[in-house]
Amino acid sequence: MSTRLKYFGAAGYEIVGPTHRILIDPFLSQNPLAPCSVDDLATPDVILVSHAAFDHYGDTAALAKRTGAPVVCDAAVRFMLLDEGVSPDQITPTTWGIVVEVAGLVVRPVECHHWSSGTLSDGRQVVGNPIAFIVETEPDVRIYHYGDTCIFDMRLIGELYRPTVGLLGCTLPRELSHLIPGPATFLTGEMDADEAARTAEMLQLELAVACHYLAPDDEVRRFVELVPHHDTTGRRRVIAPLVGETLVVDGERHWIERSES
Amino acid sequence: MSTRLKYFGAAGYEIVGPTHRILIDPFLSQNPLAPCSVDDLATPDVILVSHAAFDHYGDTAALAKRTGAPVVCDAAVRFMLLDEGVSPDQITPTTWGIVVEVAGLVVRPVECHHWSSGTLSDGRQVVGNPIAFIVETEPDVRIYHYGDTCIFDMRLIGELYRPTVGLLGCTLPRELSHLIPGPATFLTGEMDADEAARTAEMLQLELAVACHYLAPDDEVRRFVELVPHHDTTGRRRVIAPLVGETLVVDGERHWIERSES
């Protein structure tokens, strides 16, 4: 058995395990490096959306409407999906701690120290509670998606839910920075390389996966260097997939497959 | 001296100590197991509302209007109460850390890792900051109400404010799940039995009280089993009242009284 994680860029993944196909934060149509379009995607068993930011919410509405797939998300994302015409019967709102089962998959939302805010078509702000997700795709493969959290003491999450693979933001998709107004320069994402490498240790991951970029930058390379530096187990592996590549996790091994498309 | 906690179901309690009558999260009219109606309740000295979710906000507006009692709550609940016609002079908004005194009772709001959102009569969303409360009803009886928090490292709260009795959500009121739209099944509440039992240890409680259910389910029974399992003091007691029952705390003893009504 193996689990395949195709990287879309930003925090977007298609995760295909032995029993379920899961989309997380599907950011494609505004993504200059998108390896496929939303129309190319197979119907997922579930779409998980961490929060309402545009590079995470992405194409969720179009995808939900085309495929009819259920969505698990926070209330801000739910408001936005309803506003875009997605059926309420497709959307399950949840928040930290409330474990849900959808299409036979158990989805565990855990704390994400970030925020979630969107704008409806009439200009109103809607606000939710951002989510980091843990899903077990097969026995002993528990995938943690960070959902744009900043660093905090995640040791309790590591102890209680024992994720094995962590998708950890360590920089920001700099190609999108011009979309954010204002005079300042964004130096880091919600976590920098060192902070992300420390969360890999706090979560006691087996495999730390760089996340939250389009083209890899120096922070991604620094993450790859720093994960071993903060590793007290001596066994932690680290990888930084390119957009469009597929990370295959097979027991204690993992490898990258180049995309065909 | 003793303190009496009557359980309404969900997270609702009427707490009567030697000096004050306190209502928390009074959820009655939509509660299929409600042991009384809002009209049956004696006028409280204060109503505490943890957040704007329907099973916590409950009948606060009707109760506040009938009795004139002061309400301590977050800003979302305040917006909703004003929208329902409660006088602003009755409502004190507060948030984590800001200790208030009302009717001679000291109310300590502490961190609650959840969220608080409501909808006004015109459809607008209002958002606040959910609250867990600690109140001292008599010397050495300090009651912690969890306010729907998920698990987090509560040791600092335990050390600083030394609650003795904790009302801890360990499941969800499954009878209400059909009111939440969407395709998923809710497996747990914001905390499951194991998480709640761990918080009893982090808070160093003397008495852990199961909370957030109507009819007790397997998680409630598991909570009763797990509290001793996580107890390093060897002295922690645990109880799971039925809706309508009254928990009496008298020094180091406690017992249940069946409701007369």
Added chain:
Amino acid sequence: MSTRLKYFGAAGYEIVGPTHRILIDPFLSQNPLAPCSVDDLATPDVILVSHAAFDHYGDTAALAKRTGAPVVCDAAVRFMLLDEGVSPDQITPTTWGIVVEVAGLVVRPVECHHWSSGTLSDGRQVVGNPIAFIVETEPDVRIYHYGDTCIFDMRLIGELYRPTVGLLGCTLPRELSHLIPGPATFLTGEMDADEAARTAEMLQLELAVACHYLAPDDEVRRFVELVPHHDTTGRRRVIAPLVGETLVVDGERHWIERSES
């Protein structure tokens, strides 16, 4: 080299280092003890706003419009500034972990366990994510502004970012309490003296500065007593400036200058 921090009262400071002039939470026109008016202020390199509460947001809009200075803030403050006519080109929204550089100054937002909500001119609520800031004004002078957080385990913030000077709320500006509606009495601010003194230890500060008052009260005096009590380094210094005074930090020394104006 030295860094000068002029106290405006509440959580407002003008911080002038060797290279930058920074305003934080400029609360003046509604401040009965304001040492100057917004028109008296020199143009800052940047204005930092922790959250949308009136005693922190203060005169930011007027100041931004008069001076054209850039503002770094959360989304609620940004909505309010836009509503008051500040140009979007002046405003950079950020949140926890996303380090920004503006006018050559590196601004680090860290977790602030509070909340941020404002009201627009049309009555709509806007909500953001409150920020505590760390800025390095000169080598080895890293200033932490607490942004109205309650106490939480800040040791990770201390370890990672090593602030040397902390502006720590330890009470509340009681002169403003009458502006908050409701029947209760506010006993403490988001942190009391003991909690604030404990955060000085968790952050491993060299110099703990009392914050969040107008005229100093007993809590401010208790903070000055308790900082040494919680100090495991034996070297921590503490000070409580009066409104209008300037705290000068020069290497391992600090002193107070009375305001001339």
